[in-house]
Amino acid sequence: MEVEAVYLRMRHRLLCSPGQTIRIKDLAQLVGPEDVIQEIGHMIVHKITVQDKTIVIIDLMEVLKTIRKKIPLLDIQTVGTPQTIIEVQYKRPKITGVYFVIVWILLFIGAALAIMNFHEDVSMQQVHQKIYYLVTGRRNDYPLLLQVPYSIGLGLGMVLFFNHIFKKRFNEEPSPLEVEMFNYQQDLDQYVIMNENKENEKKAHDD
Numbered sequence: 373m374e375v376e377a378v379y380l381r382m383r384h385r386l387l388c389s390p391g392q393t394i395r396i397k398d399l400a401q402l403v404g405p406e407d408v409i410q411e412i413g414h415m416i417v418h419k420i421t422v423q424d425k426t427i428v429i430i431d432l433m434e435v436l437k438t439i440r441k442k443i444p445l446l447d448i449q450t451v452g453t454p455q456t457i458i459e460v461q462y463k464r465p466k467i468t469g470v471y472f473v474i475v476w477i478l479l480f481i482g483a484a485l486a487i488m489n490f491h492e493d494v495s496m497q498q499v500h501q502k503i504y505y506l507v508t509g510r511r512n513d514y515p516l517l518l519q520v521p522y523s524i525g526l527g528l529g530m531v532l533f534f535n536h537i538f539k540k541r542f543n544e545e546p547s548p549l550e551v552e553m554f555n556y557q558q559d560l561d562q563y564v565i566m567n568e569n570k571e572n573e574k575k576a577h578d579d
Contacts (some may be wrong), residue, residue, distance in 0.1 A: 376404060376405050376408075376447075377404065377448070378403070378404035378409070378412065378446060378447065378448050378449070379403040379404060379449045380400050380402055380435070380448055380450050381400055381401045381450070381451040381452040382399060382432055382435070382450075382452055382455065383398075383399060383400060383401070383456050384453055384456065384457065384561075385457045385458075385459065386398060386399065386459070387458075387459050387461055388428075388459070388460055388461070389420070389460070389461060390420055390421075390422070390460060391421075392419070392420045393418075393419045394416070394417050394418040394420065394430070394458065395413060395414055395416055395417065396412050396413055396414075396415045396438065396439070397412075397414065399435060399456045400456070408446070411442075412439055412443070415439065415442065417430060417434060417435060418430060418458075420458070424458075424460060425460070427459060427460070428458040428460065429455055429456070429457060429458070429565060430455065430456045430458060431455050432450060432454040432455065433454075436448060436450075457561055457564060457565070487526070500515045500518045500519055501515055503515070503518060504517065504518055533547070533548065534547045534548070534549055535547035535550075
């Protein structure tokens with residue numbers, strides 16, 4: 373009788389708690405005979421300890437070794453990424469209202485200074501004065517008719533650009549900041565995987 377194959381696909385990232393036991397069903401998606409899937413899914417691959425710190429890399433080979441120990445003749449077909457990144461989440465102290473206000477004020481002042489310095493570098497006030505003169509034919513050192521709408525539009529433009537106002541989104545399209553954060557996370561994951569591979573090669577060479 374022909375043995376039906378089991379298809380295994382490693383998850384890219386997994387969030388875990390300290391002391392949690394990691395089983396294959398947590399690390400991978402499995403497709404195959406239900407009884408075999410149940411048996412494989414409950415196999416233990418790793419247990420999170422304090423020594424693991426915040427990041428653990430589980431390689432596909434480690435998962436396959438765990439399966440082969442109990443079911444040596446099983447036909448396993450692998451798909452997708454060869455590693456799963458486990459991020460260990462520790463309890464973080466709650467942010468108090470005072471701390472939140474202080475951080476908010478610092479960010480607000482920093483952003484305001486950055487915008488003002490940019491406007492000073494490009495001589496935005498002189499630009500407004502020239503535009504006011506071209507439109508009205510009169511000189512005005514403080515063309516508030518242009519500066520006030522410009523300031524309001526600048527704030528609204530930033531809200532629309534980042535596609536967020538507090539926790540509310542305007543549409544499903546990701547904001548440029550979210551895209552940059554995604555790219556940063558991808559680069560960080562790649563670095564962690566490469567660094568883990570180098571550490572494993574070093575340990576094997578020392579042994």
